[in-house]
Amino acid sequence: MRRKIVMGNWKLNGTKESVEALLTGILPAAQATTTADVAVCAPDIFIDQVSRKLADTPIAWGAENNDVHTSGAYTGETSPTMLKEFGCTYVLVGHSERRQYHGESDASCAHKYALLQEHGLIPVLCIGETLEERESDRTNDVIRKQLAPVLNDLGVETLKNAVIAYEPVWAIGTGKAATKEMAQEVHAFIRQLIAEKSAEVAQGVQVLYGGSVKGANAVELFAQEDIDGALVGGAALIVEEFDAIIKAAG
Numbered sequence: 001m002r003r004k005i006v007m008g009n010w011k012l013n014g015t016k017e018s019v020e021a022l023l024t025g026i027l028p029a030a031q032a033t034t035t036a037d038v039a040v041c042a043p044d045i046f047i048d049q050v051s052r053k054l055a056d057t058p059i060a061w062g063a064e065n066n067d068v069h070t071s072g073a074y075t076g077e078t079s080p081t082m083l084k085e086f087g088c089t090y091v092l093v094g095h096s097e098r099r100q101y102h103g104e105s106d107a108s109c110a111h112k113y114a115l116l117q118e119h120g121l122i123p124v125l126c127i128g129e130t131l132e133e134r135e136s137d138r139t140n141d142v143i144r145k146q147l148a149p150v151l152n153d154l155g156v157e158t159l160k161n162a163v164i165a166y167e168p169v170w171a172i173g174t175g176k177a178a179t180k181e182m183a184q185e186v187h188a189f190i191r192q193l194i195a196e197k198s199a200e201v202a203q204g205v206q207v208l209y210g211g212s213v214k215g216a217n218a219v220e221l222f223a224q225e226d227i228d229g230a231l232v233g234g235a236a237l238i239v240e241e242f243d244a245i246i247k248a249a250g
């Protein structure tokens with residue numbers, strides 16, 4: 001039985017005050033759950049604050065991105081070693097917003113993924129199709145292509161220490177989540193692709209769904225066989241919504 005993960009992705013949001021209030025607000029629900037791991041991925045500037053607040057609590061924290069270098073003349077970047085020093089457990093890799101606005105490719109994502117694992121961090125590899133790709137029946141091809149550098153080049157065993165997030169681009173921030181059937185179908189396909197390399201790894205890897213997850217749809221999504229939790233954007237900024245999603249994982 002795979003453990004569920006409820007993970008927030010705050011994106012480019014927050015103030016010192018709102019971070020403090022949000023973490024104070026979600027802590028009781030996170031402390032009460034015995035069936036799910038809870039985590040928040042924050043903008044780098046808040047990670048120190050988050051780490052102080054969440055030390056000795058059951059909520060893990062992480063970053064939304066990392067550089068492919070560990071140090072050097074790379075202005076504006078944050079390295080995996082820095083994230084590790086500040087207690088991060090997870091780092092998102094290849095979120096569609098980074099692919100879209102920062103030109104990240106499947107190959108560069110695999111590079112980041114490998115570097116994170118080298119430094120003891122858990123990559124959360126984000127994959128998913130656009131609306132156009134879904135409507136032209138290319139969802140499975142896109143998923144296969146996005147997973148290929150990890151599955152074929154880095155190797156299936158690396159997924160023992162990683163999380164996958166299926167986030168259909170058309171469901172992100174639109175209020176239109178995938179139906180439970182649509183999401184389950186892709187999650188099962190992801191697990192099947194992994195099983196072609198290793199049945200054991202496929203059974204163990206946690207595959208989260210992301211895209212307009214809210215308290216109201218979390219229960220039915222989490223009831224699907226291959227959905228092991230959620231990567232939550234907008235609703236992760238609202239205490240009542242994030243609480244409801246944590247409870248849905250229970």
Ligand SMILES: O=C(CO)COP(=O)(O)O
Nearest residue numbers: 009172173211212233234
């Ligand atoms: O991109 C997401 C999480 O990484 C999902 O965002 P929303 O939950 O706001 O749709």
